[in-house]
Amino acid sequence: MSLIFHHGVSRGRFSLNRFVELTSTGPAKIFGLFPKKGTIAVGSDADIVIFDPERQETISVHNQATHHMNIDYSAYEGMTVKGFTETVLSRGKVIVDKGNYVGRPGDGAFVKRGPYGGAHAASRRREPYDPA
Secondary structure, X not given: OHHHHHHHHOOOXXXXXXXXXXXXXXXXXXXXXXXXXXXXXXXXXXXXXXXXXXXXXXXXXXXOOOOOOOOOOOOXXXXXXXXXXXXXXXXOEEEEEOOXXXXXXXXXXXXXXXXXXXXXXXXXXXXXXXXX
C-alpha cells in the first residue's frame, strides 16, 4: 500500500478515492468478493486500515516495519516511501498495531468468492461478434 500511495496520491497522480479503489474495492470486484469485501457497509466483512499519510519509511530487508517475508532481498531495497499502515482491524480485532502483526491463528475467516470476478465476468456477458 505504501508504494501505491507514495507514487500515486502523495505525488498527485491520483486521488485518495482512487487509491481506495485500487487497493480495496477493485481487487474485491476482480476476485469475485465484492460486496462482501472491498467496502464498508452493513453485512460486509471489510478490514479497516488506519494509514499515516505522512510517515516515511525506507524499504529494506533490515527494516522490520517494511519487510515481512522470509527472504533476504527486496526489489524495492533502499526506496523511501511516504505513507504507512499503522493499524489493521479484521473482524473487529486489531491484527496490526503500530506496524507490528499481533494477530493469532484462527483470527481470520474464509470468504467464499464468486465463480468469476470483475473483468472476466463482464467479458463473458458480451454479445458474440457478428460481422454482418
